[in-house]
Amino acid sequence: ETGVTQSPTHLIKTRGQQVTLRCSSQSGHNTVSWYQQALGQGPQFIFQYYREEENGRGNFPPRFSGLQFPNYSSELNVNALELDDSALYLCASSADRLEPQHFGDGTRLSIL
């Protein structure tokens, strides 16, 4: 059984640019959540997608947007990158909204 996979593993961008991060959910999982983990902190919830629809959003500005595809894979898009966006971005999938969330190893985003 393949777990949650994220790409790319590392990314370097400059301020003002845009970035797209990708996540393949675990087989059979229909729910994907995205989290931002700053260095030395716990993950912070960005948003969740359930069966291709947004199902909740954390305290992040609209320049953070997402998408879930029919195969339940997902994208996180961030526009107008800021220095504070430097973090590990984690994707988690679950078999349903009530089921445990399983995380990928994340994408390390560095903003110069």
Added chain:
Amino acid sequence: QQQVKQSPQSLIVQKGGISIINCAYENTAFDYFPWYQQFPGKGPALLIAIRPDVSEKKEGRFTISFNKSAKQFSLHIMDSQPGDSATYFCAASKSEHSGAGSYQLTFGKGTKLSVIP
């Protein structure tokens, strides 16, 4: 507002000892409390989780104790091993079927555990 407070920030335990990490929450609507283990360069891995209908859950060397009235829960690692050295996160979520905030995990700030031989 930090909804889940975790302590201690760091912990050093002798091999074979008991590691204890504590968390307190504020939102009484929380009804799912997982613990995650994270190694450097890796994503968090689900260790064990509990719902408020039980006061304790044990899986191998890992035990969650839950005190609903005090709004506290803790992770006990028995017979701690050097391979347990990692950062541990408690988290909480609520399982409402509608409305904002359903199912999202709110994490503590983490505890860095070092188990020395």
